[in-house]
Amino acid sequence: MILDAYLLSLMTFLPAAGGLLILLVKATEPLVNRSGAKVPPVVFRAIALVATGLPLVLSLRLMSRGWWPGVAGFDPSGGTQFVHHFVWMREFNIEYFLGVDGLSVSMVILTALISFIACLASVNIHKKPAAYYVLFLLLETGMMGTFCALDMFMFYVFWEVMLLPMYFLIGIWGGPRKEYAAIKFFLYTLAGSVLMLLAVIALYYTSRPMAGIPLTLVDGTAVEHTFNLLKLAELGQAGLFASATPIMGFAFTKIIFIGLFIGFAIKVPMFPFHTWLPDAHVEAPTPISVILAGVLLKMGPYGMLRFNWGILPDATKWAAYGVAVFGAINIVYAAFVCMAQKDLKKLIAYSSVSHMGFVLLGMAACTPQAITGAVFQMWGHGIVSPMLFLIAGVIYERAHTRDIEGFGGLASFMPEYAGLTGLAFFASLGLPGLIGFVGEVMVFLGSWGAPATMGTGFRLLVTVSALSVIITAAYYLWTMQRMFLGRFNEKWKDLHAGLTVTERLTLYPLGVMSLFFGIFPLPIFELINPGIHLLARIVVGTPSA
């Protein structure tokens, strides 16, 4: 089927094409105005909805388990699929190479889904809608491309393409301290990615054909070095980088691991690089918070799995303990910080930091179960945290404050809202039967069974992390209590109590999913398991650097 080869390209570039269309419409606006008519902002919104909706529709193809006769979906045990591959720049052996495998498939679907929901939730953006949607769509192209790119150079380009739209989306449409938050986000991420750039170049120049692993471009030209991530992973797993010339007296893989890791850790965000996140979240408009929490944070762990874990397994073994320690710090520290928050959005932001800690812990444990749990946690967090931010947006839209202490007794005033909030909070704190529980429990079980080489200290880390779930429960329940229970603050009696159609359209699908995947997580596991297990086996089977 023709769509096979172009599926991912379409999913990646349809949003950008939509952005271009909006620009064209905007460019003709003076002509329309001259004839007396006006271009209503809803035109831009409609184009954006179509441009984000189409990738979502196309992503059904990836989820399909024989839903349509004769149309093959993503085959979990089939390796890299839906490949679109041609030579882009012969000079540096750079290829245009898109494809999905077990590592990326869930993230591609998540990106399509969350982008569409965020686009729906953008209904309250009244300031410069055309510019907003153009940047929004460009952002989606960057995100989609990052998850689909299997060429290291392309990956880097997409990774950086996201930064500028994000800067402007926070900086123009954000809250009172938007400028500070926007530039902080930009500088942090860029600082990380320039280190990554050096590591990428070093990997490129260190790669060379090995016995049994010839390096060729897609058209068959033999080359000396490669940007092909799959080839690099093969080379790395064959031990090429482990035996490479040391850099500055340190083992090559360790240096490269650290360079890449810092770049990704900033995005996760991992303590101590997390401070941009609360600022960015608090200032960003709701839909952008949704994107940020739902998709952008997942790029860190995804990059780690694709680059660090896949290409440098020996250094991963070496660094695993440290990563786990930082993961545990994320979990515990951010949970305690949450306890102190008065701003609902800031609380959710820190809870994201805490929950991404589980992902780090699970990845570090390196057992198939733990890594699967980590990837599922990415998926689960990608569903729940957008919901949480939408919830914060609902109340902010009405009350123009997010001060938790300022509310009270909302449960009887806004029962539907209270119910959805309860669902999201419980899903996030890991109540069994909801989506957050599955990831967490997999991570804990998997980490507990981490290889003996990790030592008994590792179990202590897991224990401490697991106990922090109590703090998570505490801050969520306390927030529930302060906002929804107790005496109703009469100040808010004029608020619109019901939810709008858009709010329902965005909240209910996420709520249903967090329930569905909490009870029946199998579809996701089926998608990711073969790919993740393979990676885990490789890392476990490689001696430490």
Place this chain on the structure above:
Amino acid sequence: MNGFSFIDLRLLLPELLLAGTVLILFAGDTLLPDPVHKRRYLTLLALLGLLASAAAALDLSALMLDYGRPLTAIFTGQVAVDPIAMLFKVLFAAITVVGVLTSLLSDELPDKHMGEYYALLLSICFGMFLMASANDLLMVYLALELVSIVSFAMAGYRMHDKRSSEAALKYVIYGGAASGAMLFGMSLLYGMVGTTELTAINHGLVTLSGAPLVAAGIPERVFPLMMVVAVTLVFVGIGYKIAVVPFHMWSPDVYEGSPTPFTGFLSVGPKAAGFALLLRFFIGTLIPGSGGPGYDLDVRGVMPMAVDMPLPAVIGIIAAATMTVGNLAAIPQNNVKRMLAYSSIAHAGYLLMGFVVLSPSALHAVAFYLVIYFVMNIGAFTVVQAVRDRTGGEELHDFRGLGQRAPLLAIAMVIFLLSLTGLPPLAGFIGKFYLFAAVVKRNELWYWVLAMIAVVNSAVSLYYYMRVARAMFLTEPVKDEPLNVGLGYHVVTTALAVPVLVLGLYWAPLSRSITRSLSFYRAPAVVSPVAATTTPAPAPAAVPSPSLAPAGARH
């Protein structure tokens, strides 16, 4: 010895055309009476002259590549004619074309003296052509001074403006000191090897370095202290031209004080010419057997004598200091022109970093970056000029709300600034990628340190570039009414922004043409280390031959 022959004039056609245009411009300035029409006619004339000489340079380049004799030195070895010189000449002509166009649009330049202004601008271009071709210390000095002296006059072009006069004076004093140091370095070189021709100096240096080692093909210990001093002093003169730390102090004041169209030109033209000269000087003197169709590359793909020279110590530290000082000093600037002045100091640092490596890929990266730097930097200056002409100021607050008042201009500015930062998918990223790749490829301690300094610097630079973007898009405008930028500025900025976007996605043609032009400096095949050490290379001529034997003395 190559004497003078009329056939050589054919090889000097680009320069001749340019010189002719300069003369006609001077004449036209006095002959055309009506100042308004005069401005247009003279612009047209200047553009025609530039395009003709660029076409001649392209033609010569193609001729030489076809002919398979890439280097020819004419006028007793004073002027080298080779594809890379031609490439630079085309670049200089393009820079000057943009310079002429921005001057045409500028409100800062009165109609009355346009002929004189263009003539001087093209004279600088003429000097830059010679800088790219200089093959003799004498020509190096003459070309450099021609560019400098005319630049002094241009910096002080707005005679009644105090800042402009101050700029000119600072420029002259620094320039005088730098060329004095350079002359001293040249005299030391001459004293050591007894010749002023670059290629002959190279032969002399090989001879100086100890015959037995050279006979074994190992140019060991080529650089005694005196040599380092001499090279460093010559570097002072060129370093002043490209504005590297610590010879950069003139540049912010001159950039701020000069008429804006000239500032834009100055920030790319003479800088690119300085790098072309640096290329010429270092390759000419440091590569054994240059003058032939190829030379033996080091195992790491590095030029052999560059390995011996303490380049990382001499130039590497300067490069690191240049980018750091430039970037840090740019952060607090509120005058955008001054900020861009510091930013172009930082860019000289990145470019110089390529020089430290001195491998074919690094030279390629430097030439490639120069082309991209030209487009993005002159683009940014053009926007500043437009804002200055329309709002009367070039401070950060004059840019406030530009995104609303002149969206096209503001978007172009963001493209230029992000490209200067080095963000993909813009051309500046590709340029930096090539530079970093060349440095990382060396894979030695100091090169890693240098690369780290460079990447941290490019992250820092984001902050001040984004200050402009912030002023344009994130803050409310001072006045609400749209800015009437005019068609001219829109055309020029868009014409510069498009290549920045396109080259970021598809740069192969540019990269290939640079590779082809540099092919002369590339070995036909990398010799294996074993063959290189066991086969004794023929000893170089005992008496340095001033002629540039086309086939190469050592091969």
